[in-house]
Amino acid sequence: MKVSFILNGKYVSVDVKSNEILLDVLRHKLGIKSIKRGCERGECGACTVLLNGKPVYSCMLLAVQVDGQEITTVEGLENELRPLIKAFAEVGAIQCGYCTPGILLTAYALLKNSSDELTESDVKKALEGNLCRCTGYKKIIEAVLQARKYYKKA
Amino acid sequence: MFYRLPEFNYYRPATLKEALYLLSELEDVKILAGGTDLLIDLRIRRYRPKNIIDISRLKELKYIIDEGDKVRIGSLTTLQELIESPIIRSKAPLLAEAAYNMSSWQIRNIATIGGNLCNASPAADTAPPLMIYEAKLKLKSIEGERIVPITKFFRGPRKTELRSNEILTEIEIPYIRDVGSSFIKLGRRDAFTLSIVAIATAVNVRDGKFADVRISLNAVAPTPVRAYTAENYLKGKNVTIDEIKKAAELVLKDISPISDVRASAEYRKEMSVILTIDSIVRSLDRLGIKVEGWEL
Numbered sequence: 335m336k337v338s339f340i341l342n343g344k345y346v347s348v349d350v351k352s353n354e355i356l357l358d359v360l361r362h363k364l365g366i367k368s369i370k371r372g373c374e375r376g377e378c379g380a381c382t383v384l385l386n387g388k389p390v391y392s393c394m395l396l397a398v399q400v401d402g403q404e405i406t407t408v409e410g411l412e413n414e415l416r417p418l419i420k421a422f423a424e425v426g427a428i429q430c431g432y433c434t435p436g437i438l439l440t441a442y443a444l445l446k447n448s449s450d451e452l453t454e455s456d457v458k459k460a461l462e463g464n465l466c467r468c469t470g471y472k473k474i475i476e477a478v479l480q481a482r483k484y485y486k487k488a
Numbered sequence: 489m490f491y492r493l494p495e496f497n498y499y500r501p502a503t504l505k506e507a508l509y510l511l512s513e514l515e516d517v518k519i520l521a522g523g524t525d526l527l528i529d530l531r532i533r534r535y536r537p538k539n540i541i542d543i544s545r546l547k548e549l550k551y552i553i554d555e556g557d558k559v560r561i562g563s564l565t566t567l568q569e570l571i572e573s574p575i576i577r578s579k580a581p582l583l584a585e586a587a588y589n590m591s592s593w594q595i596r597n598i599a600t601i602g603g604n605l606c607n608a609s610p611a612a613d614t615a616p617p618l619m620i621y622e623a624k625l626k627l628k629s630i631e632g633e634r635i636v637p638i639t640k641f642f643r644g645p646r647k648t649e650l651r652s653n654e655i656l657t658e659i660e661i662p663y664i665r666d667v668g669s670s671f672i673k674l675g676r677r678d679a680f681t682l683s684i685v686a687i688a689t690a691v692n693v694r695d696g697k698f699a700d701v702r703i704s705l706n707a708v709a710p711t712p713v714r715a716y717t718a719e720n721y722l723k724g725k726n727v728t729i730d731e732i733k734k735a736a737e738l739v740l741k742d743i744s745p746i747s748d749v750r751a752s753a754e755y756r757k758e759m760s761v762i763l764t765i766d767s768i769v770r771s772l773d774r775l776g777i778k779v780e781g782w783e784l
Contacts, residue, residue: 335498351495352495352496352497352498352540353492353493353494353495353496353530354493355493355527374531375528375531376524376527376528376591376594376595377680379592379594382594385597385598388568388597389593389594389597390594390597390598391594391595393527394523394524394527394594394595394598395523395527395598396493396498396520396523396527396542398498398500398542399520399523399542399544401500440593440594458679459593459679460593462592462593462679462680463591463592463593463594463595463680464592
């Protein structure tokens, strides 16, 4: 069946089977390679995308479910993510990088939607569904808090 | 992993009415509300339905309405919407507390309260709060609707009162005033975990004695349970740690935990007793009543 939705600000239309998950359609049919297949059971966060601005797992959605909705990945947020990427690089919050696109999206959604005060525990809570297999959590949390300052300046 | 989902016919009705007609006409159906349990169950082949009816887009089942003496929640309200709702936080705080500790942000953005109940896991975390509030569930079919109290809804692991032509459309929560309440979840870690046991309690005190006591636990019986034996013991008793401890031991009469990958039955029993004491003391604390002899 045909599914159409907004992907990173562009209208896309693609043929899918009812049992195809969004993760596979994005990676294999629409060329979105930033999202990663991790656990495929809604636990690791490597496949995180934004659905209408909110972080969700693309392995836990059928592709047909996003018909008519808006999906965003890091490919569509190049400028918006710049302060976060800068902070991640400065702090050294990247090791193997497998979890990074998912974490950037979740952190971006957090920073975009939170009020002025943002504590370390807020960041931990927001990122509880994104695992880092290198276990580099301390620096990731530090980087998100650092990015907060850059967004405020901008 | 890399399990493909089995094949199925996919239907996305535009209205509840259409969904109910489809449901009554099709055979071998699973309803997709948020899908966060269903997709895993399909992947591990727990279910292999011929048809899936996706109701996740039915806006008419997404609402939280404050009616003064009760709150009505549409069954497709997401867990995140519960947490963020000022109505839920003030009138059904246990439900907000429970949802806050469920899964992760990504899951809470699509998982629904109705899905959590209809999936009927013994470890469903929205259940103990709703059992405390004695919520009423509205089940609809093309033949009409009926109301089932949540205390009668669960029949066993993944078994409910829901008939094959029915959809859970609404959860109605009576507003209970003047109670102190508490929800405590014990998992293998603090974040993003399933309950080894979770407990919700609510108490009301008059003249230094327990007037109303409600205790509900999950993951320690085939369904979420109310601990009526302990509740009945405590009603009318003085508010002392000794009485609370005696009541907590009685919780064992209402639970029948099993050993599984998360914990042993013995551990669950011990923790059920300890957490009952913790949760009652904390509920009292929220009423401004300090209990001597127990550190939280």
